[in-house]
Amino acid sequence: MLNTADGSNLDVLFIYPPTELGKKPKFSYPPLGILYLASFLKEKGFKVKVIDFEVKGHSLSQIMDIVSGEKPLLTCISIMTPQAVSCLEIAEAVKKKIKTFIAVGGPHISSTREEILRFTDAIDFAVYQEGEHTLHELLKCLKGKDELKDGLGDDLNKVKGLIYKRDREIIRNLPRERIADLDELPFPDLGMIDIGDYDSYYAKTLPLTSMVCSRGCPYQCSFCDQYATHGRVLRLRSPENVVDEIEKNYHGYGIKQIVFKDSTFTVNKDWIKKLCEEIGRRKLKINWVCNTRVDHIDDELLGQISSAGCYMIQLCIESGSQKILDNINKNIRIPQIVDAVKLCKKHDIKVCGYFMIGNPGETKETAEESIRFAKSLGLDYVLFCVTVAYPNTELYNWAVKNNVLSDKLWYMKKIPNKARGVRTLIGNLNLSGFPVEEQIRMVKKADRLFYLRFGYILKRIMSISSPGELKRIIKSAKEVFFGS
Numbered sequence: 001m002l003n004t005a006d007g008s009n010l011d012v013l014f015i016y017p018p019t020e021l022g023k024k025p026k027f028s029y030p031p032l033g034i035l036y037l038a039s040f041l042k043e044k045g046f047k048v049k050v051i052d053f054e055v056k057g058h059s060l061s062q063i064m065d066i067v068s069g070e071k072p073l074l075t076c077i078s079i080m081t082p083q084a085v086s087c088l089e090i091a092e093a094v095k096k097k098i099k100t101f102i103a104v105g106g107p108h109i110s111s112t113r114e115e116i117l118r119f120t121d122a123i124d125f126a127v128y129q130e131g132e133h134t135l136h137e138l139l140k141c142l143k144g145k146d147e148l149k150d151g152l153g154d155d156l157n158k159v160k161g162l163i164y165k166r167d168r169e170i171i172r173n174l175p176r177e178r179i180a181d182l183d184e185l186p187f188p189d190l191g192m193i194d195i196g197d198y199d200s201y202y203a204k205t206l207p208l209t210s211m212v213c214s215r216g217c218p219y220q221c222s223f224c225d226q227y228a229t230h231g232r233v234l235r236l237r238s239p240e241n242v243v244d245e246i247e248k249n250y251h252g253y254g255i256k257q258i259v260f261k262d263s264t265f266t267v268n269k270d271w272i273k274k275l276c277e278e279i280g281r282r283k284l285k286i287n288w289v290c291n292t293r294v295d296h297i298d299d300e301l302l303g304q305i306s307s308a309g310c311y312m313i314q315l316c317i318e319s320g321s322q323k324i325l326d327n328i329n330k331n332i333r334i335p336q337i338v339d340a341v342k343l344c345k346k347h348d349i350k351v352c353g354y355f356m357i358g359n360p361g362e363t364k365e366t367a368e369e370s371i372r373f374a375k376s377l378g379l380d381y382v383l384f385c386v387t388v389a390y391p392n393t394e395l396y397n398w399a400v401k402n403n404v405l406s407d408k409l410w411y412m413k414k415i416p417n418k419a420r421g422v423r424t425l426i427g428n429l430n431l432s433g434f435p436v437e438e439q440i441r442m443v444k445k446a447d448r449l450f451y452l453r454f455g456y457i458l459k460r461i462m463s464i465s466s467p468g469e470l471k472r473i474i475k476s477a478k479e480v481f482f483g484s
Helices: 032-043 060-067 081-097 107-118 132-142 150-156 239-253 269-281 299-307 322-327 334-346 364-376 394-401 436-451 454-463 467-482
Strands: 012-016 048-052 074-078 101-105 125-127 162-166 169-172 208-211 257-260 287-292 310-318 350-357 381-386
Touching (some): 012 032, 032 048, 032 074, 032 132, 060 081, 074 081, 074 132, 101 107, 101 132, 107 125, 107 162, 107 169, 132 150, 132 162, 208 239, 239 269, 299 334, 322 364, 334 350, 350 364, 350 436, 364 381, 364 436, 381 436
Parallel strands (some): 012 048, 012 074, 208 257, 310 350, 350 381
16 A cells, blocks of 8 residues: 555545455455545645555454554545445544544445435535545635634535535535546546455456446436436546556556446447557557446447457346346346347357346246346356345335335444355345345355356366466355355
């Protein structure tokens, strides 16, 4: 970890909290959200530091031993919904230990807005939606201030995208306009983290990093909460800007493995063509993985991305039942899934299929249908998980209306991670005739039926190309089957 500033003159300390305090994940990617924020503020002249406590697997006491040596004006904690409880614990411990303003942000805050401020007095600010400009303006307000005085409040009410308390009243300012030109943002500075900490279960080479080329998604899948932060309009970085970042990390950090985290990476075919051409023009020999929908790949596109270094596509299939796909607004058809996988195989691109069990209308029979479908596709990997209704998604609102949600504030409580492993933390939709416990059992059954086939095991063994790949396969197996 690079100390961008020492504790005595630090403007901002960014904390990425663990999902479960004291538990180190087997595989993880750099925290791009806070790296974007930290790099933006660093470019504006602020002294910043990033600590990824998720990848380190620290306990609360270990976290506090580290944080107590810092003296930041502002401490920022990023929150995905499963991290809400650990974020609260860290925020309250930090507030007791050091003198600092505390702000929270991230997808969970964009979905729930001021809700978390009602649970604690330790948090001073919440930043919703895209945070770069909001944090910059907030810091300009806080410079030279020790506490939230009335005069400061007058400044704060002008900061769009900010939520704060004033005389115990929670004030939510107007939302901020989303960033139109993503090329204006500096690249995430990998020098702020220990890049050697990160790994992926399907990595070809290390070190690796993740990247995002866009913000926003035009689709309306009922379970997805991405729109709350980045909206429904897709905004793309220019292909040249993306390859500039690839090249910088290639030469600066030896990065030859990239995981593109965009949920619809191939949605714009002209953009993909230019990106691949630019990678080729600069003669960058990289391996990369992307996520996409089955209705946004074709023969020509797959040929282009394969030539540019793509060796795996993660397809968000979700279910093998057309009824379930329709229920979650996926807007894809079963034959499209079959054709997409066949096309990938034609171009020697591996496929990882993502499935969820426990969606509206799910029964044991439709879950079994998904398992059979996954086995029939010839996928290289699958990831089955239990469906989770994230706050303020269409799925969540449906669950509340139909009285199948186990607890409206499930994410604010410590819940045993019964699903463990690389899957989601826990299901929360108690469907009629198919409760959460049965959904979890079905996910474990899916793992056994897919991965413990003689033909599949033989194929995986024959495809091992290095000791590192063998090590990752063993780690993956332990994670999937034992959660350890």
